[in-house]
Amino acid sequence: MTTSAPPVSRRSELLALAAAGVTVVLWASAFVSIRSAGEAYSPGALALGRLLAGALTLGAFLLIRREGLPPKAAWPGILISGLLWFGLYMVVLNWGEQKVDAGTAALVVNVGPLVMALLAGWLLKEGLPKRLLAGMAVSFAGAAVVGLSMSGEGNASVLGVLLCLLAAVSYAGGVVAQKPALKHASPLQVTTFGCLIGAVACLPFSGVLLSELGDAPASATLNMLYLGVFPTALAFTTWAYALARTTAGKMGATTYAVPAIVVLMSWLALDEVPGWLTLLGGVICLAGVGVSRSKGRTRVVATAEEPGPVVDPAPDAVDPADSRRA
Template identity: 75%
Template sequence: MPTTPNRTSRRALAAAAATVVLWASAFVSIRSAGAAYSPGALALGRLLAGSLVLGTVLLIRREGLPPRAAWRGIGISGLLWFGAYMVVLNWGEQEVDAGTAAMVVNIGPILIALLGAKVLGETLPPRLLAGMAVSFAGAIAVGLSMSGGSGGGHASVLGVVLCLLAAMAYAGGVVSQKPALAHGSALQVTTFGCLVGTVACLPFAGRLVEEAGRAPLSATLNMVYLGVFPTALAFTTWAYALARTTAGRMGATTYAVPALVVLLAWLFLGELPGPLTLAGGALCLAGVAVSRSRPRAAVTAAAPAGSAGHETGRRRETV
C-alpha cells in the first residue's frame, strides 16, 4: 500500500521527536564522560562508535555510496557538525553547566532559520518566527535558572564563547546537510558525514587510547552511548525529518531540548528544577508547538474534503 502524505508527515514528526529526546540525553552523558575524557578524545570515541553502527546498517541495507551531487553537503556538514561541533561542545560543557550550554547552543535554531532563508531561499512564516521567539525566551529562562542558583551551575566567558561557536557550527552543518538530502538518503548522508567527522578527529587518537586505559567503565559506556544513540540513531532520524521539511522548522523543533535537559538532569544528576526552570521549559515546548502549527485556513486549503491525493507543496513542507 502506498505511503500517504499524512503518514509520511507523522513518521517525520516521530523521527524529529526521537532526535530531540536523544540529543537532550547527550548533555547529561557528555557531562558524565567529560570527567574522564578530554573534548577531542570524547568526540573521536563517540564518532568511532557511531561510524561503526552506521556503517554496519549501511552495508546490511546495501545503500552504497551517495551520489556525487550529495558529497559537497556531506563534506561540509561532516566537518562542521560531526567534527567541530562535537569537539567544541565537549570543551564548552567542561566550562559551563548544562543549563547554560543548552541556552547558548539554542541560538542555533535562529541561525539555522536565517541561514536557511539566505542560502536555501526558505521562507520565514510569522508562526515560525513567533514560536522561535517564545522558545528562545524559554531557553534563556532555563539557562539563567540553572546557571544562577540552586542547581549549582557556573559559567565562564570561555565556556559561553565555546558554546556559541558550537551553535554556529551546528547551524552551518544543518544548512549544508539539507541540499545533500535531495540527492542521498538519510542513512547515506548521516553515515558519510559521521565518517568525515571521524577522519577530522583522528589527531585525537593518541589521547583517546591513553585516556581509555584509565577511564572508569561508566565514562566509557557513556561515550559509547553517545555514539550509538545521540549520534548514529538521532542524526539519522534528524536527516529523515529534515529531508521532509525546511531547515528552519527543524531547527525550531530542537528548542524542546532545554526543557528535556532539565528533566533528565533532575532524574540522573539530582538537580531539582526550580519554578523559573519549569516555566522556561514550558515556554520552550509552547514555542515549538507554535512554530510547528499552521493556520486553519492553510490546513483546509491543503486537504480539501474528498481529495486527499491533491497535496500541495506547502503541506509537504510540514513535519
Template identity: 75%
Template sequence: MNTRPSRLAAGAALVTVVLWASAFVSIRSAGTAYSPGALALGRLLAGSLTLGVFCLVRREGLPPRSAWRGIATSGLLWFGLYMVVLNWGERQVDAGTAALVVNIGPILIALLSTRLLGDPMPPRLLAGMAVSFAGAVAVGLSMSRDGGSSVLGVALCVLAALAYASGVVAQKPALRTASVLQTTTFGCLVGTVACLPFAGQLVHEAAGAPSSATLGMVYLGVFPTALAFTTWAYALARTTASRMAATTYAVPALVVLMSWLFVGEVPGPLTLGGGALCLAGVAVSRSRPRRAPAEAGPSGA
C-alpha cells in the same frame, strides 16, 4: 489525505530531541574522564561503526557526487567541530546552560536557510521561536545567577551553535539526492577522519578511564549520534530546516529535567519556567493554522 508520513517525521523528530537531550547529560558525565577531542573521536568511532553496519545490511552504496559537498561540509562542521567544542564547553558550564546556549542554533538556522535555501518563514514559526528563545534566555539567566557558567564555556557553546547551524543548512541540499542513511553515515565518517589527530589521547585516556565513562562514550556514539542523527535527517528531508530547528527548542527543557534526575543539578523556579516556555514555543512553531471553511458556491448553482 494520508497523514502517515507526517506522523513518522514527527516521531523521528521526537526521538532526535530526546536522545540529543540525553547527550548533554552524558557528555557532562563522560567528560570527567575523557578530554574534549578524545571524547568526540570515541563517540564518532562508535557512531561510524554502527552506521556502517546498517549501510552494509541495507546495501547502501556511495552517495552521488552531487551530495558530497553538503555531506563533507556537515561532517566537518557538525560531526567534527561541533562535538569537540561542545565537549570543551561542557567542562566549563553545566549541561542545562550548554543546551540553552547551543539553542541559539535554531535562530541561526532559520536565518541561514531563509537566505541560502529559500525556506519560508511563516508567522507561527517566528512566534514559536520567539517564545522558545525567551524561555532559553530565562533559563540561561537563572543559571548564570547561580554561578553555573563561565565566559569561556559560553563562548565555546556559541561556537558550537554556529557549527551546528552551518552543518544543518549544508546537510539539507545533500538529502535531495542522497539517502538519509548515506548522508548520516558518510557525514559521520568525515567527522571521524577530522578528529583522528586526537587518537593518541583517546588510547591513553581509555586505559585509565572508568568503565562508566567509556560506556557513556559508546552510548553517545550509538544513540545520540548514529540513531538520533539518522532520525533527524529523516525528518529534515520531509520538512524545512527552520521548522526542524524550532523543534530542537525542546532540548533545553529536557536537559534541565534529565540533569535534575540523573546528575542532581536542581533547577530553580526561573529555570523551570523558562523550560516551560521553551516547550510552549515548540508547540506554537509546530502548529498549523486552521483551515477556513469552504465558501458557499454562487446562488442557484
C-alpha cells in the same frame, strides 16, 4: 509558472514526527551523557570516541542495506555538515559542558534554530523577516543573561556559554548544508558519511583518546559508546529521515523541547538544576525563538473584481515571489 511540492501522505507525516521525537529524546540524553563522560575524557577525545562508535554502527547498517556511496551531488553538503556538525559541534559542545551544567548547555545551544533560519535566509535566499531579526535579538539577550548568571563562577563559565553558542552556530550550519544533500542521497548515506568525515577531522585527538582510555572508569567509556550508538548513529539518522520530509525551520522547531527534557534528566541522573537566573535566560532564549517563528497578523481587504475576503500578508512576511520580481 510555479509548481507546488508533491503532497505528503498522512503516514509519511506521522513517521517523520515519530522520527523527530526519537531524535529529541536521544539528543536530550546526550547532554547528560556528555556531562558524565566529560569527567574522564577531554573534549576532543570524547568527540573522536563517540564518532568512531557512531561510524562503525552506521557503516554496519549501510553494508546490510547495500546502499553504497552517495551520488556526487550530495558530497558538498555531506562534507560541510560532517565538518561543522559532526566535527566542530561535538568538540566545542564537549568543551562547553565541562564549564557549565547540562541544562544550561541545552538552553544556550537551543539558539541554533534561530541561527539556522538566519543562514537559510542568507545562503538559500529565503529572506530575513523582521520577526526573525527581532527574535534573534531577544534570544541572544537571553544567552547574555545565562552568561551573566554563570559569571559568579569565574571566566571559565562565561567561556562555557560562548562555546555552547559556537556549538549552536556550527549545528545550524550543518543542518543548512545537510538539507540539499538529502535531495540526492538517503538519510542513512548522509548520516554515515557525515559521521565518518567528522571522525577523520577528529583524528588528531587519537593519541589523547588512547591515553585516556586506560585511566577512564568503565561508566565513562560506556557513556561514550552510548553517545556514538544512540544520540549519534540512531538519532542523526532519524533526524535526517525527518528533515528529508519537511523543512529545516520546522525541524529546528522540534528541538525546542530538548532543554526541558535535559533539565529533567540532569536533575534525575546528575542532581544538577540550573539556577533561577540561568533558567530565566533560557526562557528568554526560547521566547526569542517563539517570536522568530510567529506569524504576522493578516488583514482582510476587498477587491472590486471579485467579492469576498483576500488575505494580505503582514508587512514582515516574505513573499517567495519577491526574488523573481527583482
